[in-house]
Every structure is written in C-alpha cells, then in structure tokens.
Amino acid sequence: MKRLLPLVLLAACAQKPADDAVATAFAPVRIVLETNCVHCHGDNRLSTMPPINDTQAITKLIGQHWIVPGKPEASRFFQVVTFSDETPGAMPPSGHAISKKEVQILREWIKAGAKVPAHNVKLSPQGPLPRSI
Numbered sequence: 069m070k071r072l073l074p075l076v077l078l079a080a081c082a083q084k085p086a087d088d089a090v091a092t093a094f095a096p097v098r099i100v101l102e103t104n105c106v107h108c109h110g111d112n113r114l115s116t117m118p119p120i121n122d123t124q125a126i127t128k129l130i131g132q133h134w135i136v137p138g139k140p141e142a143s144r145f146f147q148v149v150t151f152s153d154e155t156p157g158a159m160p161p162s163g164h165a166i167s168k169k170e171v172q173i174l175r176e177w178i179k180a181g182a183k184v185p186a187h188n189v190k191l192s193p194q195g196p197l198p199r200s201i
C-alpha cells in the first residue's frame with residue numbers, strides 16, 4: 069500500500085491542472101451568465117429552458133439542442149443572445165443585449181466543448197435584473 073501512495077498522488081496531480089484549466093476557462097462564462105441571465109433562469113423558472121443556476125444544471129443542457137458542444141450556432145442557448153434587440157425571443161429580453169465581447173465569451177466556450185468544472189459551481193445573480201418584468 070505504501071508503494072502505491074506516490075502513484076495515487078501522481079494521479080491526483082495529473083488530474084488537477086486539467087480541472088484548473090476548465091475552471092479558468094469557465095470563469096468569464098460564469099460572469100456573463102451571473103450578470104445577464106441567472107436572474108430569470110434560476111429557481112424562479114420563467115422559460116422552457118431548464119435552469120442554469122449551477123454547473124450541474126448547466127450540464128443537463130449540454131448535448132441537447134440548448135448547448136451543442138463545439139457548435140455554438142446550433143445551440144439555442146447561444147442563438148438567442150445573437151438576435152437583435154427587436155427580435156422576439158432575444159435574450160436578455162428587449163433592450164438588454166449583451167456586449168459583443170460577452171457574446172464572444174459564450175461562443176468560444178461552446179466551441180471549446182462547453183466544459184464545466186468537475187465540482188458543482190453555484191451561479192448567483194449579480195447586479196440589477198437586466199429587465200423589469
């Protein structure tokens with residue numbers, strides 16, 4: 069057993085950088101969602117889209133038409149943020165389109181496989197509700 073320990077540690081160390089990289093890549097995505105989406109797409113569900121207020125919940129959207137890894141343009145979750153403000157169904161709703169930079173962050177994340185950290189990360193609304201409804 070003693071001889072196994074270094075191997076176990078080695079395996080643990082090999083795992084960690086990968087998850088750290090995923091967490092680092094997910095960090096900006098988390099900010100976009102926390103400042104623009106989670107207010108309405110949390111426990112207080114207003115839409116047909118399942119909640120996105122933690123990474124385990126987000127995982128349930130992956131692989132369905134909501135988030136198609138590698139294919140932002142085929143992902144409903146991404147399509148709605150690219151609609152112009154006047155388009156019904158644009159997200160966030162009317163007059164609160166996210167910035168080009170934020171759109172790019174979501175695009176890159178889905179393109180890179182829509183990976184989320186192995187441990188569950190809770191997403192809480194930050195700032196005011198993007199629209200008074």
Ligand code: HEC
Nearest residue numbers: 104105108114115116117144145148157159160161198199
């Ligand atoms: C002010 C509240 C609010 C905010 C903020 C908001 N949504 Fe929504 N969202 C809704 C409501 C209400 C619906 C259901 C009505 C509908 O489908 O048009 C919805 C529906 C959706 C749908 C399903 C629509 C479809 O056509 O399939 C997606 C995907 C979505 N939102 C993504 C987002 C994303 C991503 C953000 C952040 C960039 C966001 N929403 C921000 C209220 C909001």
